[in-house]
Amino acid sequence: MRVISSFDHSIYLELALTALEEHGIEKRSILAVPLEKAAEKPKLLDSIHRSDGTSLIDIGAACATALTVIASSIGFILHWGPIIWGLIGAAAGFIIGVLVDWLLKRQKSNQRKSQVIKGKSTEVIVVIDCEAHQMEAVEATLWKHMAFGVAKLQ
Structure with missing residues:
Protein backbone atom coordinates (compact mmCIF):
# COMPACT_ATOMS: atom_id res chain seq x y z
CA MET A 1 0.00 0.00 0.00
CA LEU A 35 9.23 20.88 -4.82
CA GLU A 36 11.29 23.57 -6.52
CA LYS A 37 10.01 27.07 -7.12
CA ALA A 38 9.57 28.39 -10.63
CA ALA A 39 12.22 30.97 -11.46
CA GLU A 40 10.32 32.44 -14.38
CA LYS A 41 10.38 36.20 -14.84
CA PRO A 42 7.02 37.97 -15.24
CA LYS A 43 6.06 38.66 -18.84
CA LEU A 44 5.15 42.10 -20.16
CA LEU A 45 2.05 40.84 -21.97
CA ASP A 46 -0.28 37.98 -21.11
CA SER A 47 -1.51 35.78 -23.92
CA ILE A 48 -4.87 34.12 -24.38
CA HIS A 49 -3.31 30.73 -23.53
CA ARG A 50 -1.23 31.72 -20.54
CA SER A 51 -1.68 34.40 -17.92
CA ASP A 52 0.53 34.64 -14.85
CA GLY A 53 -1.39 37.59 -13.43
CA THR A 54 1.58 39.93 -13.58
CA SER A 55 0.93 41.85 -16.78
CA LEU A 56 2.47 45.32 -16.69
CA ILE A 57 -0.02 47.02 -19.01
CA ASP A 58 -3.16 46.79 -16.84
CA ILE A 59 -2.55 49.89 -14.74
CA GLY A 60 -1.05 51.59 -17.80
CA ALA A 61 -4.27 51.13 -19.76
CA ALA A 62 -6.38 52.45 -16.88
CA CYS A 63 -4.16 55.51 -16.41
CA ALA A 64 -4.11 56.13 -20.17
CA THR A 65 -7.91 56.11 -20.26
CA ALA A 66 -8.19 58.48 -17.32
CA LEU A 67 -5.62 60.95 -18.64
CA THR A 68 -7.11 60.80 -22.16
CA VAL A 69 -10.47 61.96 -20.82
CA ILE A 70 -8.93 64.68 -18.69
CA ALA A 71 -6.51 65.91 -21.37
CA SER A 72 -9.11 65.94 -24.15
CA SER A 73 -11.53 67.85 -21.91
CA ILE A 74 -8.86 70.45 -21.20
CA GLY A 75 -7.87 70.36 -24.88
CA PHE A 76 -11.07 72.21 -25.83
CA ILE A 77 -9.58 75.38 -24.36
CA LEU A 78 -5.93 74.77 -25.31
CA HIS A 79 -4.29 75.62 -28.64
CA TRP A 80 -3.78 72.13 -30.17
CA GLY A 81 -7.32 70.96 -29.56
CA PRO A 82 -8.86 67.96 -27.82
CA ILE A 83 -7.59 65.22 -30.16
CA ILE A 84 -3.90 66.04 -29.87
CA TRP A 85 -4.15 66.64 -26.12
CA GLY A 86 -6.12 63.39 -25.75
CA LEU A 87 -3.32 61.49 -27.51
CA ILE A 88 -0.71 63.21 -25.33
CA GLY A 89 -2.75 62.30 -22.25
CA ALA A 90 -3.04 58.67 -23.40
CA ALA A 91 0.71 58.34 -23.95
CA ALA A 92 1.58 60.06 -20.66
CA GLY A 93 -0.98 58.00 -18.72
CA PHE A 94 0.24 54.74 -20.22
CA ILE A 95 3.87 55.52 -19.41
CA ILE A 96 3.01 56.61 -15.86
CA GLY A 97 0.85 53.52 -15.29
CA VAL A 98 3.48 51.09 -16.58
CA LEU A 99 6.18 52.73 -14.45
CA VAL A 100 4.00 52.62 -11.32
CA ASP A 101 3.05 48.99 -11.96
CA TRP A 102 6.67 48.03 -12.63
CA LEU A 103 7.86 49.72 -9.43
CA LEU A 104 5.13 48.05 -7.35
CA LYS A 105 5.87 44.61 -8.79
CA ARG A 106 9.61 45.13 -8.30
CA GLN A 107 9.05 46.05 -4.65
CA LYS A 108 6.77 43.03 -4.16
CA SER A 109 9.39 40.79 -5.81
CA ASN A 110 12.07 42.07 -3.42
CA GLN A 111 9.79 41.34 -0.46
CA ARG A 112 9.15 37.83 -1.78
CA LYS A 113 12.90 37.19 -2.10
CA SER A 114 13.41 38.25 1.51
CA GLN A 115 10.65 35.86 2.60
CA VAL A 116 12.42 33.01 0.82
CA ILE A 117 15.63 33.89 2.63
CA LYS A 118 13.75 33.87 5.96
CA GLY A 119 12.78 30.24 5.40
CA LYS A 120 9.58 30.41 3.35
CA SER A 121 9.79 27.60 0.84
CA THR A 122 7.62 25.33 -1.24
Whole structure:
Protein backbone atom coordinates (compact mmCIF):
# COMPACT_ATOMS: atom_id res chain seq x y z
CA MET A 1 0.00 0.00 0.00
CA ARG A 2 1.19 3.52 -0.73
CA VAL A 3 0.07 6.82 0.83
CA ILE A 4 0.93 10.13 -0.83
CA SER A 5 0.53 13.51 0.86
CA SER A 6 1.67 17.10 0.55
CA PHE A 7 2.88 19.38 3.32
CA ASP A 8 4.14 22.88 3.74
CA HIS A 9 7.84 22.82 4.50
CA SER A 10 7.45 23.36 8.27
CA ILE A 11 7.83 21.78 11.68
CA TYR A 12 4.54 19.90 11.12
CA LEU A 13 6.25 17.86 8.43
CA GLU A 14 9.05 16.89 10.78
CA LEU A 15 6.53 15.96 13.48
CA ALA A 16 4.55 13.85 11.02
CA LEU A 17 7.65 11.95 9.88
CA THR A 18 8.68 11.31 13.49
CA ALA A 19 5.17 10.11 14.36
CA LEU A 20 5.17 7.76 11.37
CA GLU A 21 8.44 6.23 12.52
CA GLU A 22 6.89 5.75 15.98
CA HIS A 23 3.98 3.88 14.32
CA GLY A 24 6.43 1.34 12.92
CA ILE A 25 7.05 2.78 9.44
CA GLU A 26 10.74 2.39 8.59
CA LYS A 27 12.79 5.32 7.32
CA ARG A 28 13.48 3.53 4.05
CA SER A 29 9.70 3.35 3.44
CA ILE A 30 9.29 7.12 3.59
CA LEU A 31 10.19 9.41 0.69
CA ALA A 32 9.97 13.19 1.18
CA VAL A 33 10.62 15.34 -1.89
CA PRO A 34 10.61 19.16 -1.73
CA LEU A 35 9.23 20.88 -4.82
CA GLU A 36 11.29 23.57 -6.52
CA LYS A 37 10.01 27.07 -7.12
CA ALA A 38 9.57 28.39 -10.63
CA ALA A 39 12.22 30.97 -11.46
CA GLU A 40 10.32 32.44 -14.38
CA LYS A 41 10.38 36.20 -14.84
CA PRO A 42 7.02 37.97 -15.24
CA LYS A 43 6.06 38.66 -18.84
CA LEU A 44 5.15 42.10 -20.16
CA LEU A 45 2.05 40.84 -21.97
CA ASP A 46 -0.28 37.98 -21.11
CA SER A 47 -1.51 35.78 -23.92
CA ILE A 48 -4.87 34.12 -24.38
CA HIS A 49 -3.31 30.73 -23.53
CA ARG A 50 -1.23 31.72 -20.54
CA SER A 51 -1.68 34.40 -17.92
CA ASP A 52 0.53 34.64 -14.85
CA GLY A 53 -1.39 37.59 -13.43
CA THR A 54 1.58 39.93 -13.58
CA SER A 55 0.93 41.85 -16.78
CA LEU A 56 2.47 45.32 -16.69
CA ILE A 57 -0.02 47.02 -19.01
CA ASP A 58 -3.16 46.79 -16.84
CA ILE A 59 -2.55 49.89 -14.74
CA GLY A 60 -1.05 51.59 -17.80
CA ALA A 61 -4.27 51.13 -19.76
CA ALA A 62 -6.38 52.45 -16.88
CA CYS A 63 -4.16 55.51 -16.41
CA ALA A 64 -4.11 56.13 -20.17
CA THR A 65 -7.91 56.11 -20.26
CA ALA A 66 -8.19 58.48 -17.32
CA LEU A 67 -5.62 60.95 -18.64
CA THR A 68 -7.11 60.80 -22.16
CA VAL A 69 -10.47 61.96 -20.82
CA ILE A 70 -8.93 64.68 -18.69
CA ALA A 71 -6.51 65.91 -21.37
CA SER A 72 -9.11 65.94 -24.15
CA SER A 73 -11.53 67.85 -21.91
CA ILE A 74 -8.86 70.45 -21.20
CA GLY A 75 -7.87 70.36 -24.88
CA PHE A 76 -11.07 72.21 -25.83
CA ILE A 77 -9.58 75.38 -24.36
CA LEU A 78 -5.93 74.77 -25.31
CA HIS A 79 -4.29 75.62 -28.64
CA TRP A 80 -3.78 72.13 -30.17
CA GLY A 81 -7.32 70.96 -29.56
CA PRO A 82 -8.86 67.96 -27.82
CA ILE A 83 -7.59 65.22 -30.16
CA ILE A 84 -3.90 66.04 -29.87
CA TRP A 85 -4.15 66.64 -26.12
CA GLY A 86 -6.12 63.39 -25.75
CA LEU A 87 -3.32 61.49 -27.51
CA ILE A 88 -0.71 63.21 -25.33
CA GLY A 89 -2.75 62.30 -22.25
CA ALA A 90 -3.04 58.67 -23.40
CA ALA A 91 0.71 58.34 -23.95
CA ALA A 92 1.58 60.06 -20.66
CA GLY A 93 -0.98 58.00 -18.72
CA PHE A 94 0.24 54.74 -20.22
CA ILE A 95 3.87 55.52 -19.41
CA ILE A 96 3.01 56.61 -15.86
CA GLY A 97 0.85 53.52 -15.29
CA VAL A 98 3.48 51.09 -16.58
CA LEU A 99 6.18 52.73 -14.45
CA VAL A 100 4.00 52.62 -11.32
CA ASP A 101 3.05 48.99 -11.96
CA TRP A 102 6.67 48.03 -12.63
CA LEU A 103 7.86 49.72 -9.43
CA LEU A 104 5.13 48.05 -7.35
CA LYS A 105 5.87 44.61 -8.79
CA ARG A 106 9.61 45.13 -8.30
CA GLN A 107 9.05 46.05 -4.65
CA LYS A 108 6.77 43.03 -4.16
CA SER A 109 9.39 40.79 -5.81
CA ASN A 110 12.07 42.07 -3.42
CA GLN A 111 9.79 41.34 -0.46
CA ARG A 112 9.15 37.83 -1.78
CA LYS A 113 12.90 37.19 -2.10
CA SER A 114 13.41 38.25 1.51
CA GLN A 115 10.65 35.86 2.60
CA VAL A 116 12.42 33.01 0.82
CA ILE A 117 15.63 33.89 2.63
CA LYS A 118 13.75 33.87 5.96
CA GLY A 119 12.78 30.24 5.40
CA LYS A 120 9.58 30.41 3.35
CA SER A 121 9.79 27.60 0.84
CA THR A 122 7.62 25.33 -1.24
CA GLU A 123 5.57 22.24 -0.57
CA VAL A 124 6.99 18.82 0.18
CA ILE A 125 5.50 15.64 -1.30
CA VAL A 126 5.66 12.65 1.06
CA VAL A 127 5.30 9.08 -0.25
CA ILE A 128 4.92 6.30 2.34
CA ASP A 129 4.99 2.56 1.67
CA CYS A 130 3.08 0.68 4.37
CA GLU A 131 1.12 -2.47 5.07
CA ALA A 132 -2.67 -2.56 4.71
CA HIS A 133 -3.24 -2.69 8.46
CA GLN A 134 -1.10 0.46 8.94
CA MET A 135 -2.90 2.57 6.34
CA GLU A 136 -5.56 4.07 8.63
CA ALA A 137 -2.99 5.06 11.27
CA VAL A 138 -0.72 6.60 8.62
CA GLU A 139 -3.58 8.59 7.12
CA ALA A 140 -4.77 9.80 10.53
CA THR A 141 -1.21 10.83 11.45
CA LEU A 142 -0.81 12.81 8.23
CA TRP A 143 -4.11 14.65 8.70
CA LYS A 144 -3.28 15.32 12.36
CA HIS A 145 -0.03 17.02 11.35
CA MET A 146 -1.60 19.48 8.90
CA ALA A 147 -1.22 17.71 5.55
CA PHE A 148 -2.62 19.69 2.61
CA GLY A 149 -3.92 16.52 1.00
CA VAL A 150 -3.69 12.73 1.31
CA ALA A 151 -4.13 10.07 -1.39
CA LYS A 152 -4.15 6.30 -0.95
CA LEU A 153 -2.99 3.82 -3.60
CA GLN A 154 -3.63 0.12 -3.24
